[in-house]
Amino acid sequence: MMLPSTPARAVRVLCAVAAAFLVVSGPALPAAAQSAEDTGTVTWSVRPADEAGEDGRAWVEQELDPGETATEHMAVRNLSGEEVTFRLSAADGYFQENGRFSMLPSDQESVDSGLWIAVQEEVTVGPDETVIVPFTTTVPENATPGDHAAGIAASVLSEQVGEDGATVGVESRVGFRVMTRVTGELAPAASVEAVSSTFDLSWNPxxxxxxxxxxxxxxxxxxxxxxxxxxxxxxxxxxFPGPDEIDQELLPGDRRTFTVTVDDVWPLVFVPGSVTVTPTVVGEGEGTAIEPVTADAGFWAVPWPQLLTLAGIALLVVSSLRGRRKARTRLEGKLEEAREEGRREALKEDA
Known part of the structure; x- marks a missing residue:
């Protein structure tokens, strides 16, 4: 689909969903595209706001009772040199395996808090202008207590031609997350599962x-x-995570796979090991620690290089001992021959 303001050319978009929804433990970088007006690129940013404008938040955190409704705002800024109509939408949110936050694509149905958010279908924003758009979150009466994640975004549809000549519709979105905690009993908990260990043996003993x-x-x-x-x-x-790795957040029901490498481990036939996870609550009550969860990670590691080295040393020792024994036997034989020769010479002299 072509944008009304660009009928003569396909709209090129710089921002993808993965770049739009960033997860960081501190202040998040704003979701925004870089302006490139001379190439006809549509660029924009979307940030949390109040009625007056952007309010400095990276995303929306709210705590609501079942049945309660809250109104928030989003600031949609058009960084392009021409008027653009953006499609507005909300959907369930999730954390990717790399720890970054995203939201379901438009061809997948939301089943949780993405359905709780109501926002107008589209907004038209002039060049280098910002429009404040309200949206509401209504928590169902039967909503389960705890945390629910969604994302809200402004998107642009464009057409791109593939290598086979086929025209493909592309939706690119920029937005932020909306985290809703439903009041009630908070029961944080975690488990460690599917533990497996492998060992990379060094053949240098x-x-x-x-x-x-x-x-x-x-x-x-x-x-x-x-x-x-x-x-x-x-x-x-x-x-884990390492000092250069992104913080890892898990929503209720999430599972995340980790692989940790431990260097300088000696093969000791059986190597003891353990995994200890210390999760903490994020959001209201942030920093609340949960009882650490520990799982066994021991494994068998036969020290083949060291055993082969010991076997080689043992062979050398045995070979040396055998050589010394043979040399001693030869020496004793020669001494006996000399003694026998001496006795024969003595008998000849007596005769």
Whole structure:
């Protein structure tokens, strides 16, 4: 579908959904596209706002009772050089495997808080202008207590021609997350499942190997969790996520797979290991720690290089001992021959 303001050319879009919904533990970067008016690119940003304009929030956090309705606002800014009509929508939100937040594509049906948000279908924004759009969240009477995630976005539809010449419709969205906590009993909980360990053996007997521990963390409660922890193997410990890795949040019901590498591990036939997860509640009551969850991660690691080295040393020792024994036997034989020769010479002299 072509935008009304660009009838002579296909609209090129710079922002994809994955770039629009960012997860960080501190202030989030705003979802925005870079302006490129000279190429006809449509660029825009979407941020939380109040009635007066952008209010500095990265996303919306709200706590509501079942049946309660709350009104929020979004600021849609058109950074392009021409008027653009944006489609507005909301959908269930989720965290990707890499820890970043996104929302369901428009061809998938929401089943949770994405259905609670009502917003007008579209908004027309002039060049380099911002329009404040209200939206409401209405929590159903039978909503379950705890955290529910959704995203709200402004999108543009464009047409792109593939290598086969076929025209494909592309929807690109920019927006932010809307986190709703339904009041009631909060029961945060987590479990560690599907633990497996592998060992990369170093064939240098003087060098240790490396262990890889893979496991799943499951949010079995009803609160959003920030997941941290440590993997201990053979007396060494590695924290996860690493210092350069993104924070990992889990929504209720989410499961996330982690793989942690522990270096400098010696094969000790059986190497003890463990996974300890220390989740904390995110949002209202943030920082509330849950009882750590621990799972066994021990594994068998036969020290073949060291055993082969010991076997080689043993062969050398045995060979040396055998050589010394043979040399001693030969020496004793020669001494006996000399003594026998001496006795014969003595007998000849007496005769």
């Amino acid at each position: 003087l060098s240790p190997g490396a262990a890889q521990v893979t496991f799943e963390v499951v949010n079995t409660g009803n609160a959003r969790l920030l997941v941290t922890g440590a993997v201990a193997v053979g007396g060494r410990e590695v924290a």
